[in-house]
Amino acid sequence: AQKITQTQPGMFVQEKEAVTLDCTYDTSDPSYGLFWYKQPSSGEMIFLIYQGSYDQQNATEGRYSLNFQKARKSANLVISASQLGDSAMYFCAMKTGRRALTFGSGTRLQVQP
Amino acid sequence: SAVISQKPSRDICQRGTSLTIQCQVDSQVTMMFWYRQQPGQSLTLIATANQGSEATYESGFVIDKFPISRPNLTFSTLTVSNMSPEDSSIYLCSVEWGRNEQYFGPGTRLTVT
Numbered sequence: 526a527q528k529i530t531q532t533q534p535g536m537f538v539q540e541k542e543a544v545t546l547d548c549t550y551d552t553s554d555p556s557y558g559l560f561w562y563k564q565p566s567s568g569e570m571i572f573l574i575y576q577g578s579y580d581q582q583n584a585t586e587g588r589y590s591l592n593f594q595k596a597r598k599s600a601n602l603v604i605s606a607s608q609l610g611d612s613a614m615y616f617c618a619m620k621t622g623r624r625a626l627t628f629g630s631g632t633r634l635q636v637q638p
Numbered sequence: 639s640a641v642i643s644q645k646p647s648r649d650i651c652q653r654g655t656s657l658t659i660q661c662q663v664d665s666q667v668t669m670m671f672w673y674r675q676q677p678g679q680s681l682t683l684i685a686t687a688n689q690g691s692e693a694t695y696e697s698g699f700v701i702d703k704f705p706i707s708r709p710n711l712t713f714s715t716l717t718v719s720n721m722s723p724e725d726s727s728i729y730l731c732s733v734e735w736g737r738n739e740q741y742f743g744p745g746t747r748l749t750v751t
Binding site: 558560562567568569570572575577616618620624625626627628629630631 | 669671675679680681682683686728730732734737738739740741742744745747
């Protein structure tokens with residue numbers, strides 16, 4: 526069975542600083558994908574970044590980067606130069622053979638001016 | 639990327655009634671998924687819907703309560719039947735887009751009184 530763990534219920538960061546959101550996972554499937562989503566108060570799920578289990582390099586998308594440590598089974602999201610608009614819930618998720626996503630419990634990020 | 643719309647965006651329903659939620663995608667997709675997000679919680683998969691076959695339900699979700707239709711490659715419906723206040727949630731459809739992307743609709747926010 527797949528499991529995603531996010532141990533930070535809430536995080537605060539100052540505007541313009543970087544922040545790391547933690548995510549660890551567990552699966553016996555050698556092929557998997559890791560996703561991060563942002564959910565603002567409106568409720569929509571915004572896809573941020575993807576990392577495949579066989580990808581050699583860490584994924585980056587603009588201000589978002591994924592610190593993938595396969596041996597530790599961690600896939601932390603790094604947001605650089607935080608903005609007020611980054612305040613939201615962030616979910617880590619995993620896809621394996623069954624193709625649907627398994628989600629972690631989420632981290633609420635608040636960016637302070 | 640895929641553009642997904644859902645109807646209705648929100649509704650308030652009375653206990654014992656049913657609501658059908660529609661999900662429309664702007665491109666043909668094989669895999670569609672329905673998720674539920676209870677207040678303050680993460681997303682939980684209800685079922686996977688492939689065109690031309692019966693939906694596959696996750697443990698804890700049954701067809702009599704959450705019947706799903708998938709008449710073609712761009713459309714699906716989820717019905718929440720015989721509603722109770724515990725069904726108050728955000729319901730989201732999502733689609734698999736290639737190997738490393740999954741997109742979500744904007745969600746349907748349901749309140750059962």
